[in-house]
Amino acid sequence: MFKYRGYKVLGKEIARFADLALADEEGLWWDVDALVPVPLHPRRKRQRGFNQAGILSQELGELRGIDVLKGSLVKKKNVPPQTFLAGSERRENVSGAFRVIHAEKVVGKSLLLVDDVFTTGATLTECCEVLKNAGAKEVRALTIAQAG
Numbered sequence: 001m002f003k004y005r006g007y008k009v010l011g012k013e014i015a016r017f018a019d020l021a022l023a024d025e026e027g028l029w030w031d032v033d034a035l036v037p038v039p040l041h042p043r044r045k046r047q048r049g050f051n052q053a054g055i056l057s058q059e060l061g062e063l064r065g066i067d068v069l070k071g072s073l074v075k076k077k078n079v080p081p082q083t084f085l086a087g088s089e090r091r092e093n094v095s096g097a098f099r100v101i102h103a104e105k106v107v108g109k110s111l112l113l114v115d116d117v118f119t120t121g122a123t124l125t126e127c128c129e130v131l132k133n134a135g136a137k138e139v140r141a142l143t144i145a146q147a148g
Contacts, residue, residue, distance in 0.1 A: 011055030
């Protein structure tokens with residue numbers, strides 16, 4: 001409902017819940033320089049009206065006092081939604097879909113990649129590889145839900 005029905009307002013509350021639920025996970029938050037939202041392709045963002053990972057990142061950043069790198073990781077290829085793809089097709093679908101601009105903002109940094117849902121890990125894996133190849137020291141990931 002959050003992203004597909006346009007309930008943008010839920011993002012703030014979901015992020016607050018995640019912050020409370022993960023408050024004791026010191027290893028997740030330790031030494032994180034910045035949060036990085038998994039980006040949407042500009043066309044999809046226009047259609048939806050917002051990036052759910054961006055909202056979650058912004059709110060978590062404010063709650064935790066951590067910078068958010070908006071626009072450093074971008075989706076350059078508008079690929080079909082992962083929702084309707086089999087696990088084996090997901091990795092191929094997102095291969096080459098992301099890139100880093102302004103690499104100086106990620107070089108040597110410990111980053112926490114934020115997305116709403118984890119299914120097979122294909123999107124997170126691709127984003128992590130792109131950030132590491134751009135010079136990030138470390139990339140961890142946080143998702144709010146796991147698809148069954």
